[in-house]
Amino acid sequence: MAKRNKLTHRQKRQVGKNLSKKLNKDEALPQDDNLEPEESGVVVGRFGQHADVRDSQNQVTRCHIRRTIESVVCGDNVLFRRNKESGSAINGVIEAVSERDSLLSRPDFYDGVKPVAANIDQILIVSSLKPALSSNIIDRYLVASEDVGITPVILINKIDLADEVALAQVDTLTTLYREIGYRVILLSCKSGEGVDALQAILDEKVSIFVGQSGVGKSSLVNALLPEAEEQVGDISEMSGLGQHTTTSAKLLSFKNGGELIDSPGVREFALWHLPEERVTWGFKEFRDYLGGCKFRDCKHMDDPGCLLKEAVDEGKINPIRFENYHSILKTMAEQRPNHSNQY
Known part of the structure; x- marks a missing residue:
């Protein structure tokens, strides 16, 4: 597939104007005298200009979103009003979004x-032996988690597919991340390995699955909540990549407490919006050495007096993580939008 040219800032502004015109042609919202009093709810799904809101009685109402509201995502606590007369597919209006405790964006x-989801307690980073087990992708999610201050848990799925070589790789990565201080759970929907351990950490928390397409997020949802009946996709034989099965984020509830947001699969979680210094800080084992290098503009490569490089050489920082760090910075530079062509 040919690479698409990037939009200039002028083009982006025009796209925004066209979108605004389109929204102004949307179906008019009900007048206030046609609406019930405000009540509280939580957003369990977002679909274009509408969102599904669950009330205190676990009833779900599909609502318009006031155009004055900047954004609405899964997990948002909102005030909404129902239509006094039902009969339409859209039976309410979201009036306001409460302040968020946390927000995951990409x-x-x-x-x-x-924005992807709000008010999350923990991020469940799902990787698997197929389509590929990649510490680089795991580290991208870990940096994103550290940046927003949400606790990450690493899930390595499809462990039943592991041969001796794959098991050695899994053991290496499991040891690496546990030594840094991250929790790692090995999983198999087929054998049931790790499912009880996963269920235990979901209780009484709002969690979100993130990970590449095809790593088995939907299969895990089905193992935890069989009634959810999530569509499960296959791995493409040509590309080796997963096929998207979840098309919009949705919030699911457990009978014994706790909620889970199943988000659309993303094959690569970009970080180009973050300053390089923030990415460096996102590797938490680096923090003890930051600010101590000989030169203030140290690139942490072969710079003289680089404390990070010295820590790698002394075995205090794992070379896999150090290599992933530089790989992420390189990819960020390549992906960052070019602002030089804005006029």
Whole structure:
């Protein structure tokens, strides 16, 4: 597939104007005298200009979103009003979004930094032996988790597919991340390995699955909540990549407490919106050495007096993580939008 040219800032502004015109042609919202009093709810799904809101009685109402509201995502606590007369597919209006305790976002080239989910207690980073077990991708999610201050847990799925070589790789990565201080759970939906351990950490928390397409997020949801009946996708034989099965984020509830947000699969979690210094800080074992290098503009490569490089050479920082760090910075530079062509 040919690479698409990037939009200039002028083009982006025009896209925004066109979108605004389109929204102004949307179906008019109900007048206030046609609405019930405000009540509280939580957003369990977002679909274009509408969102599904669950009330205190676990009833779900599909609502319009006031155009004055900047963003609405899964997990948001909101005030909404129902239509006095039902009968339409859209039976309410979201009036306001409460202040968020946490927000997970990801950069989108056309939309800027795009919110994914709100009020999350922990991020469950799902990787698997197929399509590929990649510490680089895991580290991208870990940096994103550290940046927003949400506790990450690493899930390595499809462990039943592991041969001796794969088991050695899993053992290496499991040891690496546990030594840094991250929790790692090995999983198999087929054998049931690790499912009880996963269920235990989900109780009484709001969690979100993130990970590449095809790593088995939907299969894990089905193992935890069989009634969810999530569609499960296959791995493409040509590309070796997973096929998208979840098309919009949704919030699911457990009978014994706790909630889970199943988000659309992303094959690569970009970090180009973050300053390089923030990415460096996102590798938490680096923090003891930051600010101590000989030169203030140290690139942490072969710079004289680089404390990070010395720590790698002395075995205090794992070379896999150090290599992933530089790989992430390189990819960020390549992905960051070019602002030189804005006029």
